[in-house]
Amino acid sequence: MAEVAPSPNAFDLEVETLIVGGGACGMVAALAAHEAGQEVLVVEADPVPQGSTALSAGLIPAAGTSFQRAAGMEDDPARFATDIQKKAKNENDPALVQALAEGSAPAIDWLAARFDLPFSVVTDFDYPGHSRRRMHGLPSRAGRELIDRLRATVEAQEIMVICERRATVLHHRGRRITGVTLTRPDGGTETVGCAKLILACNGFGGNRAMVTEHMPDIDSAVWFGHDGNRGEAVDWGTALGAATRHLSAYQGHGNVAHPHGILITWAVIGEGGVQVNRVGRRFWNEAQGYSEAARAVLAQPGGVAFSIFDARIAGIARQFEDFRSAEAQGAVKTADTLDGLAEALGLPADALAETIAAIPPEGEDAFGRAWSGQRLEAPFCGVRVTGALFHTQGGLETDGTGRVIGTDGAPFPNLFAAGGAACGVSGSGDSGYLSGNGLLAAVVLGRAAGMAEV
Incomplete structure (x- = not known):
């Protein structure tokens, strides 16, 4: 006290x-x-x-x-x-x-x-x-x-x-x-x-x-x-x-590997990845940032989501020690096809494929996120995540x-x-x-x- x-x-x-x-x-x-x-x-x-x-x-x-x-x-x-x-x-x-x-x-x-x-x-x-x-x-x-x-x-x-x-x-x-x-x-x-x-x-x-x-x-x-x-x-x-x-201000993080409890760099999203929920659908504009992601992820069924990216993005994320640790502990799943990734993550394959196919090559998507030609390509990667409170800001x-x-x-x-x-x-x-x-x-x-x- x-x-x-x-x-x-x-x-x-x-x-x-x-x-x-x-x-x-x-x-x-x-x-x-x-x-x-x-x-x-x-x-x-x-x-x-x-x-x-x-x-x-x-x-x-x-x-x-x-x-x-x-x-x-x-x-x-x-x-x-x-x-x-x-x-x-x-x-x-x-x-x-x-x-x-x-x-x-x-x-x-x-x-x-x-x-x-x-x-x-x-x-x-x-x-x-x-x-x-x-x-x-x-x-x-x-x-x-x-x-x-x-x-x-x-x-x-x-x-x-x-x-x-x-x-x-x-x-x-x-x-x-x-x-x-x-x-x-x-x-x-x-x-x-x-x-x-x-x-x-x-x-x-x-x-x-x-x-x-x-x-x-x-x-x-x-x-x-x-x-x-x-x-x-x-x-x-x-x-x-x-x-x-x-006093109401905080840094959240909507990209913490679950249940491993390892922080996954937002680079996996910022460089072209997306987040989907348990039914394989995107649910928000990920470009808003990882603190905003905490509430968005927690609002999904079970308070979990799945960050989907590819091997190119994983190569960028690998400069972070936490990401390498997540890979070593098996939190990051990799597959040659979207169907294979869906199976590894426990997601419906058809819904995940439709979600990725719906990402436009240019311009804004239905959530207001802007895209500039970079597509997700095989091999594909994913990690199950939850929302976390990292520290208070007030x-x-x-x-x-x-x-x-x-x-x-x-x-x-x-x-x-x-x-x-x-x-x-x-x-x-x-x-x-x-x-x-x-x-x-x-x-x-x-x-x-x-x-x-x-």
Whole structure:
């Protein structure tokens, strides 16, 4: 249970910058604060820092990076900001959108140049909502590699990280945060005082009561995020008088292999694949994106669907470690004919054949999806999928430096939030989610919060 309490007379330990949460956001914040000359401590509830990023593809959208320029791609923050607002139906704070768009390339280039993280830009397929190819990732295209690299970098910088300590009480003196109480696995506690607190801890997707309250339309989805996402940051902020924003916003994913529980890259759809239900029929415009797919898939009989693609598309998807794992575990079925694929997936062969034949070579189909000549060809591939809740997108309201804003509009002097703790730029529901923006906000706001002076 997250609590707030007045500052004690003394703390067991005091540091300059205390970061709650050791995921990508927390570790980026730690690197930035350390580089700014601050004494830093990261506290993490898990035995090893990982967070929700370890469950993702670890891709970060950024506009105008050195990697894009090297690949001959023209992009800029203004175009990126326009894409974000278009997808979110202009529901976002323009200043925050601008801060993220302008901070994206410097953050990626800083991590690469300063800490030797081997980013590259994805050049062989488009992500929904992005007008340019701006997704950046490490070689495996897996979030676990990003987390492992950041953790190794934090260790190399000799930044203090204490694991298996869950922050349970946030201490304050008026609007100024003074420290936290940490609870150990044995139930014992210890207190840490700080001059600056960065909440990089969590959203609330793992708290089913909060999910039901704020986003009932996704309540039946498989929880695919990190179980530590229990909503403490929102509880602390609310108790202190902090403003919250877009608590109904979430990143869903309608392409999780079932029952294997493996994330299947949306490239299998974006590059020409489709989704069908148990009777072999398409049921929506898949071009809307994978977050929107969560609700569309859950609305089908049994809450499942089948992603249908071909060997060409599988070759593109294979750059992702998760997809290779799904193949190795038998989640991805392959057949030389559509009849054979239908048998492997348990679908009616005639209906599946009619569905694929109905895809037009050019122009829009009956669902409003545009096609440009690429047809599915043998060998054919398919995977049974379900809809999942990956993480929440709403949270504490912040400015472009991650500083938490009160309900009175004034910032807290030394309280920052980023990552799952802070409101992102997805609008008020799932329809505004733009691929990678959750990690973008974690990295950019985490860096800004780490560098900020109090």
